[in-house]
Amino acid sequence: MSNKLLHAEKLCKKFGGVTALEDYNLTLEEGELFGLIGPNGAGKTTVFNLFTGVIHSTSGNIFFKGHDVTRSRADKNTSLGIARTFQNIRLFEDLTVLDNIKIAFHMHYGRGLFPTLLNLPGFRRTEREIEAHSLEIMNFIGILNYQDELARNLPYGDQRKVELARALATDPKLILLDEPTAGLNPKETEKVMKTITYIFEHNKLTILLVEHDMKVIMGICRRIQVLDQGKVLALGTPDEIKRDQKVIEAYLGKPRAKRNSHA
């Protein structure tokens, strides 16, 4: 129990008549970099949305650091230490990069209405702290040169970095990365993966990584879970996954001879 960070049991999510996820189980150990793969529509993003509290499960339970977070709101989960990035980047486009990062500090540092209006010393101090911490994280991720630029104007790869910096700024225990290399060219992909490994090692985080790119995920994850059509297909080390017949079938289809024999 001691090093069990996140535990999901028998999760099931239905959208109307469509079952997006069925009987899903996962246990994340503290400090591991775990991979989640599967073809399009397998339910990977649904898993993320359930873990972060953006949507709630039809049945089943989720525990984070021993708390039952099955029904808890996304902002509560974030304050417990679950951060995420999005498959389709969701930056605050009309705000500067610096403000994008600062927003992530609101939860822990931001003051309410009256300290703000009265300009109390505590308020001024936290504003300074927020700024200093934001610049620190931007420097760490390497986006300091963009601080006054509107987020929308950044190149795609750097927008991904801003999302990553923003997630880190919430001071998470667990980061869920939803296809962080989607839409990047091989060179950018390599850079982002390097950043992720660096953050992982440097911040002592637990990371749940969703990826399309098999090569990427095989390279850095020690344990991998494969989803297909809302069900867990396999769980194991990269080598085990590579050899798993069901996984190969899900990705490449069944061999012809076999399919004929089934018919």
Place this chain on the structure above:
Amino acid sequence: MELKNTKLFFPILIASGALLVFLMRAFMNDYILIIVNFVGINIILAVSLNLTNGFTGLFSLGHPGFMAVGGYVAAILIFPAARKEMLLPELPRWLAMQQWPLLPALILGGLCAALIALIIGFPVLRLKGHYLAVATLGFLIIVRVLITNMEKYTRGPLGLNGLPSLTNLWWVFLWVVITIYVSWKIKHASLGRSMLAIRENAMAAECLGIALAKTRITAFVIGAFFAGVAGGLWAHLVTAITPTSFSILMAFSLVVMVVIGGTGSITGAALAAILLTLVVEILRPLEEFLGAYGISEIIIAIGLLAILIFRPRGLFGSSEPSFLVKRKKTPQGSEAGI
């Protein structure tokens, strides 16, 4: 050191505004002064609506509803007790005896509007976009129907007239300063950034730990407070108040001010309020001369279309003009990164 970076910049701005008010009161005739008062009230309304619609992205058409609440509360409290007996004979005794000065009545009017915003905020702010617009429009209609039917307190459709003419340029100026200060302070603080984050992308904001409902309601309530105050000022400028004073047309013209100014820009909302109020007043003699009533609405509509086509993000977008905002010096940090 530039002027804008000194601590004196805003005090100097306020002092020059006060000087302007003083000069106007000394040299302008009553007609112009009333127009300037309306300009000021519209600034309060546009800037406070900008907090809800502009910062937080809550498309509310309910602002005149909050004005009505604030206006009626202030009017009933201020109205001389002797005349209240004649005009509103059925008013409960304790209320009929009240005869408040302007300032506390305005504040209480604002607080009542804020309280109502708090109560309706919980169900209504679950809606988004045009659903929210329709719901707030519904709120505006409900307020008007209630006022029309609460004859004991409001004299129904007749409204209250002969209110003491208490609103003058100093009061309006004071509230313009307060409204702008509050919005400015919020916008350039963590609280305001969390509001802007919700407008930009609610899901991302939530996943960064921002409590959506709480922040939305905060913005809605603050906006309603200032609308309530503006309603009180308005009533004691016009010296009459009826349920039809606070129309859907007014809701639209306030939204137009926010859109023209740029959703989220305080300066933009204030300038658009000045511009729109003056355009209507300046065109009025022309309308009368030509006998072509409604020409100002047409001109405003064309102007709005032009802005939506050529500057869809409004005059100022989401930001304030650079000479008003302190620029931080870019730290010459090492490009460490990874």
